[in-house]
Amino acid sequence: xxxxxxxxxxxxxxxxxxxxxxxxxxxxxxxxxxxxxxxxxxxxxxxxxxxxxxxxxxxxxxxxxxxxxxxxxxxxxxxxxxxxxxxxxxxxxxxxxxxxxxxxxxxxxxxxxxxxxxxxxxxxxxxxxxxxxxxxxxxxxxxxxxxxxxxxxxxxxxxxxxxxxxxxxxxxxxxxxxxxxxxxxxxxxxxxxxxxxxxxxxxxxxxxxxxxxxxxxxxxxxxxxxxxxxxxxxxxxxxxxxxxxxxxxxxxxxxxxxxxxxxxxxxxxxxxxxxxxxxxxxxxxxxxxxxxxxxxxxxxxxxxxxxxxxxxxxxxxxxxxxxxxxxxxxxxxxxxxxxxxxxxxxxxxxxxxxxxxxxxxxxx
Amino acid sequence: xxxxxxxxxxxxxxxxxxxxxxxxxxxxxxxxxxxxxxxxxxxxxxxxxxxxxxxxxxxxxxxxxxxxxxxxxxxxxxxxxxxxxxxxxxxxxxxxxxxxxxxxxxxxxxxxxxxxxxxxxxxxxxxxxxxxxxxxxxxxxxxxxxxxxxxxxxxxxxxxxxxxxxxxxxxxxxxxxxxxxxxxxxxxxxxxxxxxxxxxxxxxxxxxxxxxxxxxxxxxxxxxxxxxxxxxxxxxxxxxxxxxxxxxxxxxxxxxxxxxxxxxxxxxxxxxxxxxxxxxxxxxxx
Numbered sequence: 001x002x003x004x005x006x007x008x009x010x011x012x013x014x015x016x017x018x019x020x021x022x023x024x025x026x027x028x029x030x031x032x033x034x035x036x037x038x039x040x041x042x043x044x045x046x047x048x049x050x051x052x053x054x055x056x057x058x059x060x061x062x063x064x065x066x067x068x069x070x071x072x073x074x075x076x077x078x079x080x081x082x083x084x085x086x087x088x089x090x091x092x093x094x095x096x097x098x099x100x101x102x103x104x105x106x107x108x109x110x111x112x113x114x115x116x117x118x119x120x121x122x123x124x125x126x127x128x129x130x131x132x133x134x135x136x137x138x139x140x141x142x143x144x145x146x147x148x149x150x151x152x153x154x155x156x157x158x159x160x161x162x163x164x165x166x167x168x169x170x171x172x173x174x175x176x177x178x179x180x181x182x183x184x185x186x187x188x189x190x191x192x193x194x195x196x197x198x199x200x201x202x203x204x205x206x207x208x209x210x211x212x213x214x215x216x217x218x219x220x221x222x223x224x225x226x227x228x229x230x231x232x233x234x235x236x237x238x239x240x241x242x243x244x245x246x247x248x249x250x251x252x253x254x255x256x257x258x259x260x261x262x263x264x265x266x267x268x269x270x271x272x273x274x275x276x277x278x279x280x281x282x283x284x285x286x287x288x289x290x291x292x293x294x295x296x297x298x299x300x301x302x303x304x305x306x307x308x309x310x311x312x313x314x315x316x317x318x319x320x321x322x323x324x325x326x327x328x329x330x331x332x333x334x335x336x337x338x339x340x341x342x343x344x345x346x347x348x349x350x351x352x353x354x355x356x357x358x359x360x361x362x363x364x
Numbered sequence: 365x366x367x368x369x370x371x372x373x374x375x376x377x378x379x380x381x382x383x384x385x386x387x388x389x390x391x392x393x394x395x396x397x398x399x400x401x402x403x404x405x406x407x408x409x410x411x412x413x414x415x416x417x418x419x420x421x422x423x424x425x426x427x428x429x430x431x432x433x434x435x436x437x438x439x440x441x442x443x444x445x446x447x448x449x450x451x452x453x454x455x456x457x458x459x460x461x462x463x464x465x466x467x468x469x470x471x472x473x474x475x476x477x478x479x480x481x482x483x484x485x486x487x488x489x490x491x492x493x494x495x496x497x498x499x500x501x502x503x504x505x506x507x508x509x510x511x512x513x514x515x516x517x518x519x520x521x522x523x524x525x526x527x528x529x530x531x532x533x534x535x536x537x538x539x540x541x542x543x544x545x546x547x548x549x550x551x552x553x554x555x556x557x558x559x560x561x562x563x564x565x566x567x568x569x570x571x572x573x574x575x576x577x578x579x580x581x582x583x584x585x586x587x588x589x590x591x592x593x594x595x596x597x598x599x600x601x602x603x604x605x606x607x608x609x610x611x612x613x614x615x616x617x618x619x620x621x622x623x624x625x626x627x628x629x630x631x632x633x634x635x636x637x638x639x640x641x642x643x644x645x646x647x648x649x650x
Contacts, residue, residue, distance in 0.1 A: 050548055051547075051548070052431070052544050052548075071547070071552070072547040073548065073550040077548060079544070081537060081545060082541075083541055085541035085542050087560055089563050089564060090535075099549035099550045102551055102559075103550050121486045146549070195396040
C-alpha cells in the first residue's frame with residue numbers, strides 16, 4: 001500500500017512536450033482517475049509511473065522511494081492495458097501465475113494465490129482455458145486478476161473498458177469499483193470517458209495539453225469547475241456555453257451575446273466582472289427549465305424559444321432549442337410529450353450560471 | 365453448371381497443370397535414380413520404366429559390382445556429415461543472430477534505422493556466384509578454404525538478412541503491450557523476450573529456420589569453389605563425382621539427388637506444423 005507522488009514531471013516526444021511539469025499527490029488507497037481528451041498526456045503520465053516511459057524531468061515517488069531510475073519490475077505496480085495483453089500461449093491459470101513464477105514462488109503458493117484472485121474475480125471455471133476461448137468481459141477480468149495476484153502497491157489502469165460494448169462496460173465499471181473496495185489498493189485509472197471518471201473516482205484529475213486543469217472530487221468538479229474546459233468536459237450533456245461581452249445596462253452589469261441577447265450578470269458575480277470584459281457564461285441542461293413542465297427558479301431570467309428536437313429518455317427528456325443563434329439543450333424530468341417546433345417558455349437559473357473569462361478560460 | 369462451379373473447375377484445372385509443371389523434373393530425377401543407364405540414355409526416350417532397381421544406391425554406398433559400370437564408391441557418408449554440420453550450424457547461428465536483429469529492428473528506434481535495414485536487405489541483391497571469387501581469394505589468404513568454418517561463415521552471411529526481414533515482421537505483429545505487461549509482471553527485458561515474445565513468434569522463427577536450412581543444404585555454386593576435398597565437400601558438390609572426362613553417370617547422380625532430397629523433405633514436414641500463423645490471435649481485444 002502506498003501513496004504516489006509526481007513532482008514537476010515532464011515528458012517529451014521529440015520536440016513535443018506531452019506532459020508539462022505536473023505535480024500530483026495520490027493518497028494511499030485512493031482511487032484516482034486521470035481524465036482528458038486524447039493527447040492530453042494522461043497515458044504518458046501513467047506509463048511514467050509504471051516505468052514504461054522515461055521520466056524526462058521531475059521525480060516520481062511510490063511510497064517514499066524515488067522511482068525514476070527503477071525498472072518496471074522493481075516498482076511493484078500492476079498495469080491493466082486497454083487491449084488486455086493476455087499472454088495468448090498460456091492458459092488463464094498460467095497467465096495469472098506468470099508473475100509469481102518469475103518471482104520464484106513455489107508451486108503451492110502460486111496455486112493458492114491464483115485461486116484466491118480467480119475467486120475474487122469469479123473466473124475460477126475458466127482457469128484451464130486459453131485467452132482466445134474467452135469473451136471480452138472474461139478477458140478483462142483475467143487481465144485484472146493478473147494484476148491483483150501480485151498484490152502490488154499500486155494498480156494502473158489504462159483505459160481498460162474502452163474495448164467493451166456499452167452494457168458490459170457499465171457492468172465492469174461496477175466490478176472495478178467493487179474490486180477496489182475488496183483489495184483497497186491505490187489505483188490510478190486513465191480514461192477519456194467522463195462518466196467513468198465520475199462514477200469510479202475518489203478524486204479526478206482533469207488534464208488538457210499536458211497540464212492539469214483541475215483536481216477534485218467528482219462533485220467538486222461538477223459544482224465548481226475551475227475552467228471553461230472542465231465545465232464543458234464534466235457532465236452529460238455538456239454544459240451550455242455562450243460567449244458574451246459585459247455591458248452596463250441601467251446601472252446593472254449584464255452579458256450581451258453576439259445576437260444581442262442581454263442576460264443580467266448574477267448578483268454574486270456583479271463585483272467580479274468589468275464592463276467590456278469578454279466572457280463566456282455556461283449553464284447545465286437542468287438549469288434552463290421549460291416553465292410548463294418545471295418549477296421556476298427563484299432567481300430566473302426568462303426567454304421564449306421553439307423546440308428543434310426532443311429526445312425522450314424515459315426518466316428525462318432532452319430538449320434542443322435555440323439561444324439566439326446557438327443551440328442549447330434543456331433537460332426536464334417529467335414524461336410530457338414535447339414536439340419539434342413547439343414554442344416554450346424557458347427560465348434560466350441565474351444562481352447556477354457559471355462565468356468564465358474568455359482570455360484565460362478561468363472561472364469568475 | 366453455374367458460374368461458381370465453372371470457376372472451381374478452372375481453378376482446379378490450372379492448379380493441376382501447375383503442379384505437373386513443378387513436379388515433373390523432380391519425378392524424373394527420382395525415376396532415373398532407379399533405372400538402368402541403358403534405359404536412361406535410350407533414344408527415343410523410354411517413358412514408362414521397364415525395370416527398376418537399387419543398383420545405383422548400392423554402388424554409391426558400397427562400390428561397384430557387375431552391371432553398375434564398375435565404379436568406386438563415393439564418400440557419401442563424409443559428404444552427408446559435412447552437409448549436416450554445415451547446414452545445421454549455419455542455420456542455428458543465422459537464426460540466432462537474425463532473430464536478435466529482427467527484434468532490434470522491430471522494437472527499438474535508433475538513428476538511420478530504415479537505412480540500415482535497407483542496406484542489410486541490399487546485400488542479398490548481389491548474385492551469390494559473383495561473390496565466389498572475392499570470397500575464394502580472402503579465404504585462401506586466411507586459410508579457410510576447404511574448412512567447415514569457412515563455408516558456415518558464408519551461409520551465415522547469406523541467411524542473416526532474410527532471417528532479420530522475416531522475424532522483424534513477426535515481432536511487429538506482437539503488440540508492444542505484451543512485453544510491457546510482462547515487464548510490470550516482474551520480468552527483465554530479456555525475460556519478457558524469452559517467455560513471451562519468443563514463443564509468440566516461433567512460427568516466424570521456424571519458417572526462417574527452414575529457409576535458412578534449405579538454402580545451406582541445397583547451395584552448390586559457392587561451396588563447389590570453397591570445398592576441395594572430403595573434408596568439407598557437401599552432398600550437392602558430391603553430385604559432380606558422377607561426371608568423368610567423357611561420361612556422366614546420370615542414374616548415379618540422380619540417386620544421390622534423391623538422397624539429398626529426403627532429409628530436407630523430412631525436416632520440412634516436421635517443422636510444418638509450427639508454420640501456423642495467427643498464434644497471437646485472441647490475446648488482444650475481442
